[in-house]
Amino acid sequence: MTNTTTHLTANAANLLSEPEAGRIRAIKSRRWVLYPRAKQTLxxxxxLLEHPRGTRMPSIAIYGDSGMGKTTIMKRFRDQHPPSFDRxxxxxxxxxxxxxxxxxxxxxxxxxxxxxxxxxxxxxRADIAQMEQAALRIMAAIGVKVLVIDEVHNxxxxxxxxxxIVLNTLRFLSNRLQISLVCFGVNEAREAIGGDVQLTRRFEQITLGRxxxxxxxxxxxxxILRNTPLRNPSVLTLKSxxxxxxxxxGVTANIFQIINSIAIDAIENGNECITDSTVEKWMPTFDTDAAVA
Incomplete structure (x- = not known):
């Protein structure tokens, strides 16, 4: 067993001091792993946050099959810009x-x-006009610059x-508050946003393909391997x-699941690494058509 941690990120290396149960819990938990496609999207x-305020603010629509990491990217973006108190x-x-x-x-x-x-x-009993004015007033007061909408295909x-009506409402909010919209949805969401030509023209489209x-x-x-707290390096061939x-x-959620599952086995059996052999022996326990975003 190696004593070096150069094969891991700093956060993953810090987890090596945890007992087995702690490392397994960390692997099972939703954790952020930075990879080029996610970084480019973020x-x-x-x-959008840095864009000067004005009319017809640029917006982004991010499409992808279920399980491709849309919600994870959305939460990462939100968490990187938490509310802050203006004294x-x-x-x-x-x-x-x-x-x-x-x-x-x-x-x-x-x-x-x-x-x-x-x-x-x-x-x-509040009517729509009252609800609209309340939303505008509060959003302006708290300085919203980007409104993120997940599951836009709904x-x-x-x-x-x-x-x-909903598409007109989104366009109205963007115009009145001079904010950008970011919409996440499955590929069918293109049809939803495409229902408003004026709104569609404002959206840059990003597709998270398989x-x-x-x-x-x-x-x-x-x-993923560098963020998985195993004591020994995992080296996989092209075959694996x-x-x-x-x-x-090719679904992101499933790729995480198979690596996490094999990693947990590696901790429990003491091998502390993922090998070609363990990949070859592993059998899927999920339905690739039922991945979760």
Whole structure:
């Protein structure tokens, strides 16, 4: 067993002092692993925060199959810009506000969800105009610059009229508050946003496609291994990389799951590394068509 930790990131190396149960718990927990595709997406989102305020603010739509890491990237972006207290104004500033698009959305349900997120639920008898003004007032006061909407494909669950109303609402919020929109959704979300031509023109599209056998995929696996607290280095050949890709169907969540599962076995059996042999013997326990984003 090696005594060096050069094969790990600093955070992963620090976990080696934990008992086995602690390391296994860390592996099972949702943890952030930086890889080029995620970094490129986050860098682009950062640019929205720095963009001068004005009319027709640029926005980004991020599409991908379920399990491709959209929600993880969204949460990372949100967590990197938490609310901060402005002593001068006495207001908790929130540059990034993240919400999930409600199922079967309509204008009232959308504003209701938004106001609840803002900590200002409305009275049952409040009309839409009152809800709208309350949302505008609070969002302006707390300094929202980017409104992030996860599961934006839920829009298409509504009727055509409901879809148009919600899309008009998003465009109105962007115009009135001079904020950027970031929408995350499965590939069908293109249809949802495409329902408003004016809104569509503002969106830069980023697609998180399934992984293929290339350098980016190898970098992803290397990044996961470097963030997995095993005492010995894990060295995988191209054969093992191809097997992982085949089993997981190129879905990010599944790739994490297979590596995490083998890593836990490696801790429990004392091998403390992932090898070609353990990859070859591993059998999938998940449905590649039912990955979670």
């Amino acid at each position: 860098d682009r989102l950062e640019e 001068k104004s006495g207001v908790l500033k929130t540059p990034v506000l993240a919400m999930e698009m409600v199922s079967r959305p309509g204008e009232r349900r959308f504003y209701g969800e938004l106001l609840t997120l803002l900590g200002a639920p409305q009275a049952p 829009i298409i669950a509504g009727t055509y009229r409901e879809q148009r 992984w293929a056998a290339n350098e980016d995929y190898e970098t992803l696996v290397t990044s 990389l191809r097997r992982i890709l085949q089993i997981t169907d």
